Amino acid sequence: MEKKNIDWGSLGFGYVKTDKRYVMNFKNGAWDEGGLIEDDMVTISECAGVLQYAQTAFEGLKAYTTEDGRTVTFRPDLNAERLDQSCRRLEMPVLPEGTFLKAVDEVVKANWAYVPPYGSGATLYIRPYMFGSSPVIGVKPAEEYQFRMFATPVGPYFKGGAKPITIKVSDFDRAAPKGTGHIKGGLNYAMSLHAIVTAHNEGFDENMYLDAATRTKVEETGGANFLFVTKDGKVVTPQSDTILPSITRRSLVYVAQHYLGLTVEERPVYFEEVKDFAECGLCGTAAVISPVGKVVDHGKEICFPSGMEKMGPVTQKLYETLTGIQMGRIEAPEGWIREIQ
Numbered sequence: 001m002e003k004k005n006i007d008w009g010s011l012g013f014g015y016v017k018t019d020k021r022y023v024m025n026f027k028n029g030a031w032d033e034g035g036l037i038e039d040d041m042v043t044i045s046e047c048a049g050v051l052q053y054a055q056t057a058f059e060g061l062k063a064y065t066t067e068d069g070r071t072v073t074f075r076p077d078l079n080a081e082r083l084d085q086s087c088r089r090l091e092m093p094v095l096p097e098g099t100f101l102k103a104v105d106e107v108v109k110a111n112w113a114y115v116p117p118y119g120s121g122a123t124l125y126i127r128p129y130m131f132g133s134s135p136v137i138g139v140k141p142a143e144e145y146q147f148r149m150f151a152t153p154v155g156p157y158f159k160g161g162a163k164p165i166t167i168k169v170s171d172f173d174r175a176a177p178k179g180t181g182h183i184k185g186g187l188n189y190a191m192s193l194h195a196i197v198t199a200h201n202e203g204f205d206e207n208m209y210l211d212a213a214t215r216t217k218v219e220e221t222g223g224a225n226f227l228f229v230t231k232d233g234k235v236v237t238p239q240s241d242t243i244l245p246s247i248t249r250r251s252l253v254y255v256a257q258h259y260l261g262l263t264v265e266e267r268p269v270y271f272e273e274v275k276d277f278a279e280c281g282l283c284g285t286a287a288v289i290s291p292v293g294k295v296v297d298h299g300k301e302i303c304f305p306s307g308m309e310k311m312g313p314v315t316q317k318l319y320e321t322l323t324g325i326q327m328g329r330i331e332a333p334e335g336w337i338r339e340i341q
Contacts, residue, residue: 001112001113003113003117006116008116008117008121009121011116012155013156013157016154018151018153019038021036021150022036022106022107024095024148025146026145027143031095035106036106045134047137049133049134049141054186054187054190056090057087057183057185061079061126061128061285063115063340064115064327066118066328067118067328068328070328073126073340077101077335078247078250079100080100085182085183086183090183090185091141099147104126104149107149108124108151114152115153118327121155122153122154125151126151127151128147128148129147131146133145162291162310162319163291163308164308165290166308167292167294168202168206169296172198174191177211177213177241181219182241182243182244182245184244192222204296206222206224206292212242216271217268217270219243224290225282225283225284227281227282227289227318228277229277229280234263236264236269237249237253237266238267239268248288251336255325259321274295278314279304279312279313281315288322289311291315325337
């Protein structure tokens with residue numbers, strides 16, 4: 001299969017329709033066999049559970065071309081595990097064991113022509129999701145569900161390099177103490193839209209959400225976990241039951257400890273501490289690490305010593321090491337890389 005005639009270097013981080021997607025339906029208490037289809041349109045009842053009560057969960061991962069020409073995905077087993085957790089919390093059925101990884105393999109192979117070449121800076125983004133598809137008018141779970149997975153080639157999140165961003169302390173709460181902040185449900189992202197639009201209108205790139213209970217501890221942004229570096233080189237990540245367990249953040253923690261020999265603290269991080277950190281970053285699938293240069297708390301600026309021109313030195317090492325693992329330049333821990341043949 002030949003690669004598509006795409007200007008890989010000009011791709012943005014947006015949707016491009018590809019050839020095949022995976023679809024599987026849950027009905028009468030059981031999943032069907034599922035399989036690849038060409039049709040990218042979704043047809044559901046006007047009263048479907050997803051439309052009425054936002055009963056949906058999703059994931060995000062990437063396929064890469066490594067330096068030696070292999071096509072691989074990065075820790076997809078953790079995406080499968082997290083989707084299961086989200087589905088249980090939203091009273092949706094979990095997929096049969098092995099289905100998620102099978103679907104990833106099939107979707108990437110069917111759309112291999114869209115996997116960008118090594119060195120282009122682009123990747124194949126994979127979006128698995130599940131939603132309530134049967135009519136629901138009373139507030140209750142749907143009886144039927146659809147699981148879908150599509151892929152789309154995307155460019156680098158940061159064109160021209162990752163410049164540090166400026167974020168604000170949000171006046172909005174992201175998640176209640178015993179709510180759904182720890183799952184990847186569409187409802188969490190819908191409620192963050194007004195907050196991010198507000199931040200953008202005020203000239204900021206992102207929000208820093210504090211815990212809803214006390215508003216004294218750092219939680220996360222609308223779609224990424226925080227990672228801090230102390231002035232003596234320790235890596236610190238916020239620990240909370242109401243933040244999403246980021247696969248990128250967990251991987252960076254391992255890299256910091258086992259590849260770079262750094263001390264890592266996973267603990268509650270009080271906002272009062274933020275001014276004392278040397279570096280700050282946001283970690284997630286799209287960019288791996290987005291460096292933060294400045295946090296603004298209602299007019300009061302906290303400027304990190306790493307500055308507004310480039311990533312701090314520890315953040316840079318973490319970024320280079322993890323992307324090196326993903327791209328095959330650095331040997332990966334066992335089980336992290338799934339080759340698709």
